[in-house]
Amino acid sequence: MALEDASGEVDNAFTRREARGLSYEAAYGGALSFLRRRYTKDLTGVDVAVTGVPFDLSVTNRPGCRLGPRAIREASSLQPFDPPYGWGFDPMTEVSVVDYGDLAFDYGKAAGFPAALTTHIAGILEAGVAPLTMGGDHYITYPILRAMAAKHGPLSLLQFDAHSDTWPDEDFDRLDHGTMFYKAVKEGLIDPSRSVQVGIRTTNETDLGFHVIDAREVHEAGPAAAAEKIRAILGTHKTYLTFDIDCLDPGTAPGTGTPVWGGLSAGQAAILLRDLAGIHLVGGDVVEVSPPYDPSGATAVAGAHVLTEILCLWAWTRRG
Template identity: 55%
Template sequence: MSLETDYAMTRESLKGIQDESTYGGITSFMRRRYSRDLSGVDVAVLGVPFDLATTNRSGTRLGPRGIRTASASLAWENQVQGWDFSPLEELAIVDYGDCPFDAGTPEKVPEQIYQQARDILATDTALLSMGGDHFVSYPLLRAHAEKYGPLALIHFDAHSDTWEDDGERIDHGTMFYHATKQGLVVPEHSAQIGLRTYNESTMGFNIFDGPTVHEQGAAAIAQQVKSIVGDRPCYLTFDIDCLDPSFAPGTGTPVVGGLSTHQALQLLQNLRGVNLVGMDVVEVAPPYDVSEITALAGATVALQQLCLWAYCRR
């Protein structure tokens, strides 16, 4: 092991894997360098520690920190399981830090998140975001749709998040209703995976609920999703409560009967080839976690998303 430590600060190249302790140093994502200089950067990792839109237990504001901490145990591998490469070797990635906003004026937060994402995307840098509650996907989608046009959405969740809302409330259960109404996403070319709660209106989304995934298997579901999405610009959002609480207890609105981590990894790996332009992992709530298994699941999902993004550009 090199005596040079804390590559989150001292790393010279934005690519590559260095051997260092997994238990010390700054908690950057995958031990990437903290930087807001996006020159030559492929992907910026952005934390969005906002949880004022929750309808049950709060605590996801600590999600980005928890995911960063857990990710250190994944950063040393030269090849990601299920892939023949590591995105840390192929992509120039920086940890951009957290999106700044004033929680004392929550009505202004959506615009602040949108502007931060818009500024990053304007540099032709891709964005991997870490919530925070699931509402943060709404301003992120706004920024991505502005750059890429109406998006196909691949949505992993226990909930549809399309409940009707007549106003402009900040709510983590209504943002895809608004995103659809505003034309940010195209529901007929989008898929919701793992749902285990009932919403009478599908809003035109293709739904593969939890029981369907268990019955048909991850590979078969992924192939159907790929045919629905086609080659359209695609945003992938992963609410960690898509996983069963036995695999992810650290979340605000857990629902039993969910996916295993194995099924989630199979689904993500079998989605290779989609035209992924943006991605997030949300709803990790460390206060309810057990031995950091939810944070580890979130970090692993994020790493798989980076693999997907790198694969479609190889």
């Protein structure tokens, strides 16, 4: 289909009248909204709000993922010409999706960040809209879960990651991207008995009762078998999906702060995510995309595709 011309239907981040539909613009120009969705703070009639959280003040190694939301938006400009492959439907046409912009916070007052993010997500939920979030480091999932659990009750967590992020930490005011799921369990935000961690390949004796499908199991059993096992554990429980990009092997996604070899391939992740159709997804995020460590942009491309797959999973849930 031809690109839209100068008749007024250009730069859909600003001019799109409908929040549904594919986009036919030059991928190399225009504003960097996610999937060429319209930028807006008006959530009237909206189903999904994609929002960015440019925060990386809790990292234990390399910073830079504060630049992740911008990079993911740019990488996503290649995708909205066609429906996502393999799903058999077009979520961008069936679901009303907008780019809600980024959370604004004072980086010099880090102590106020968690409450600001929880309030930000709660505002989206109060409008009856599902949040999909671009990080930022993985700590951001913790304040998001506070808002999600306040609306939905204790959730199942589906976590794609190289690290469990359940290292003990009794100081609940500390900002640390390796301890927040320990705190989330202790706060009752998630139920580990019906939660799954996928791709794990670092040692932590504190599993808190999570079901773990490590990277080796995915490699040996295959992603389709892993997806079947995940679906059986999650059942019909409301689920929040968080995807740390370091779940992928650094050969696939080098642009991240704490890379670990032996991770999933992009192909394995794609099969896994698509075979999870039918889980009861209520929200999700992609985190730890750090553009400074990947001048090729491949990591941001992976992040954009993962977030699109999460959108497809949410839309599939809505289809029933």
